[in-house]
Amino acid sequence: MTTHRELADPYQLRPESIEEPPRAWSAIALRIGPGIVLAGTIVGSGELVATTILGAEHGYSLLWLIIVSCVIKIVVQNEIGRYTIGTGETSLEAFDRIPGPRLGASWVVWTWFLSLAMSLIAVGAMLGSIGQVLNSVIPTIPITAWVWIINLGTVAILSVGRYEMIERVSMAMVAGFTVMTIGAAFVLSGNPEYFSWGAVAEGLSFRMPEGGFLSAISVVGLTGVGASELGIYPYWCLEKGYARFTGPRDDTPAWTRRARGWIRVLGFDVINSMVIYTFATIAFYLLGAGVLNGMAIVPRGAQMIEALSNMYTATLGEWSRYLFLGGAAAVLYSTVFAGTAARSRMLADWLGILKAYDKSNYGLRLRLQRWFVVVLLIVPSLYYMFFQEPVMMIKIAGAVEAAMLPIVGFSTIYLRYRHLPKSIAPKGWITLALWVTSALMAIMMGYSVFVRFAP
Numbered sequence: 001m002t003t004h005r006e007l008a009d010p011y012q013l014r015p016e017s018i019e020e021p022p023r024a025w026s027a028i029a030l031r032i033g034p035g036i037v038l039a040g041t042i043v044g045s046g047e048l049v050a051t052t053i054l055g056a057e058h059g060y061s062l063l064w065l066i067i068v069s070c071v072i073k074i075v076v077q078n079e080i081g082r083y084t085i086g087t088g089e090t091s092l093e094a095f096d097r098i099p100g101p102r103l104g105a106s107w108v109v110w111t112w113f114l115s116l117a118m119s120l121i122a123v124g125a126m127l128g129s130i131g132q133v134l135n136s137v138i139p140t141i142p143i144t145a146w147v148w149i150i151n152l153g154t155v156a157i158l159s160v161g162r163y164e165m166i167e168r169v170s171m172a173m174v175a176g177f178t179v180m181t182i183g184a185a186f187v188l189s190g191n192p193e194y195f196s197w198g199a200v201a202e203g204l205s206f207r208m209p210e211g212g213f214l215s216a217i218s219v220v221g222l223t224g225v226g227a228s229e230l231g232i233y234p235y236w237c238l239e240k241g242y243a244r245f246t247g248p249r250d251d252t253p254a255w256t257r258r259a260r261g262w263i264r265v266l267g268f269d270v271i272n273s274m275v276i277y278t279f280a281t282i283a284f285y286l287l288g289a290g291v292l293n294g295m296a297i298v299p300r301g302a303q304m305i306e307a308l309s310n311m312y313t314a315t316l317g318e319w320s321r322y323l324f325l326g327g328a329a330a331v332l333y334s335t336v337f338a339g340t341a342a343r344s345r346m347l348a349d350w351l352g353i354l355k356a357y358d359k360s361n362y363g364l365r366l367r368l369q370r371w372f373v374v375v376l377l378i379v380p381s382l383y384y385m386f387f388q389e390p391v392m393m394i395k396i397a398g399a400v401e402a403a404m405l406p407i408v409g410f411s412t413i414y415l416r417y418r419h420l421p422k423s424i425a426p427k428g429w430i431t432l433a434l435w436v437t438s439a440l441m442a443i444m445m446g447y448s449v450f451v452r453f454a455p
Contacts, residue, residue: 009362010239013088019245021261028268033167034081034236035273038229040170040338042277048331049129049394051281052308055288056298063203066285070224070278072440073405074270075433077225077233079426080412081242081266084234086259086421088243091234092349097419098411104354108411112231113350115404116343119228120376122397123339124383125390126332127151132305132390133329137322147384150333151377158341158373167240170338185283194290194314203289224277227404232342235349242266249421256423263424287311336377344372406445409438 022028054062083094095108103110131146141149225233237243242262247255291314292298297307305328312324348368352359359365387393413434416425426434 009360009365010241010244011088011090011362012360013244013246013248015247017241017244018247018258019241021245021258021265023261025268028265031240031265032269032272034233034240034242034266035269036276037167037170037236037338037342038225038233039273039276040334041229041232041342042225042273042335048284048308048328049125049390050398051284052288052292052311053298053391055285055290056292058289059293060199060203060286060289061205063200063282063285063289064206066281067204067278070274070281072437073225073230074274075430075437076230076409076412078267078270079416079430079434080230080408081233081237081270082263082424082426083412083415083420084237085242085246085262085266086424087249087419088238089234090238090346090349091231092346092353094234094415094419095231095411096353098414105350108407109350109353111404111407112346115227115400116346117379118400119397120380121383121387121393123336123376124380124387125393125397126336127377127380128384128388128393129305129390130329130332130336131384133325133332136305136325144385147381150336151381154337154340154377155374158337158344159370166338166341170334182279182283185286191290194294195286199289200286224274224281226398226401227408228339228343228401230405230408231346232339235342235345237266251421251423256421259421259424284311340373340376343376344369347372347376402441403445406438406442409434409441413438 022031051066054066080091080094083089084091087094092105092109092112095112096106098106098108101107127147127150128143130150131143134146135141135143242265246259246262249255288311291311292307295310295314297310305325308328309321309324312320348365349359351357351368352365357364357368383393384390416431416434425431
């Protein structure tokens with residue numbers, strides 16, 4: 001039987017949901033969470049696969065790109081979260097306000113839909129990679145069979161899972177493997193065969209790569225918060241309650257005070273998640289640049305996971321192979337798990353924007369989300385059955401993610417000036433950072449196009 005609590009709509013702002021924001025740092029720390037779920041989405045294909053492969057291909061020379069990719073995009077994440085708290089709108093509802101061509105929804109919403117279809121290629125790569133891990137433990141079950149087994153299990157979990165469960169599962173999976181990987185990177189720093197501080201310093205010299213630029217652009221799209229994660233973040237903020245606690249907008253001093261207080265909590269959440277995935281990303285890159293590049297191993301195809309396991313076995317010893325396999329399965333699954341949960345919400349929202357159903361009917365919205373969970377796992381699985389090349393699949397999805405970043409950035413700028421309540425507008429330096437970040441993302445994409453197509 002469905003209870004009233006289960007049908008409580010987290011997207012509706014009601015006066016009875018108003019709650020004063022915490023002020024003490026200890027109290028704020030207890031109210032973060034959306035960034036943790038986002039980190040669960042991030043620390044997967046981007047960090048474990050794309051980042052380590054970039055290190056394997058280029059050594060330490062692109063360490064600067066990894067750090068820049070993780071840091072520069074958080075200002076967009078913070079500002080789209082600010083907009084959600086101030087308006088109660090989801091990211092797709094906000095993007096639907098962008099002027100330009102429309103076909104039931106704005107061109108930005110349709111661009112997002114196309115990028116989602118392409119980003120599912122990376123989900124297929126992760127499903128196949130988890131299948132590789134499980135096949136190496138139980139080889140009697142083929143990789144493709146494992147992919148469908150994972151599908152069934154994920155559908156069962158997400159069909160009943162609400163935000164709190166997703167937050168707890170993501171936190172556990174990300175924390176475990178991140179700690180192990182940072183530990184392996186720490187051990188690596190004491191091994192002169194694969195590591196030197198001089199090489200690290202050279203990697204911070206801001207040199208553009210001479211070859212393999214698709215890998216570099218893929219990493220910009222997949223490490224840190226990518227375009228998909230920037231779109232996802234407002235949904236987790238809404239389900240956590242930041243906008244509901246602020247209450248319906250009435251522009252009174254009390255509303256402004258609450259909004260600014262919950263925006264402060266959101267800022268802490270953004271920084272916390274950035275620290276987690278940045279340290280994890282740097283650790284993955286150092287392992288790829290030190291161990292895999294030093295051993296002249298570039299992971300490919302069905303042997304990708306076995307090749308990646310050298311990052312652990314070469315630093316911690318052969319005993320750590322199964323430790324790596326378990327951790328790799330957890331971190332890849334966290335991305336599939338949290339990403340599918342988020343995309344199912346966005347697709348249900350997308351249908352509502354197209355007026356295919358009444359979004360105020362939250363029971364129907366939940367049913368649509370559960371159906372979309374099935375679709376969002378079947379389609380990536382079919383992608384994997386067709387390509388069966390996880391590395392190439394992740395690079396393609398990463399390039400699409402990178403192409404969306406400037407669109408998301410400049411859309412956020414438009415919303416900041418035209419639709420964000422002025423009483424909670426960011427300080428001047430934050431607005432400047434938003435412009436600089438969006439411009440940098442556009443320049444990087446323009447450069448990539450020039451390098452690929454210039455005679």
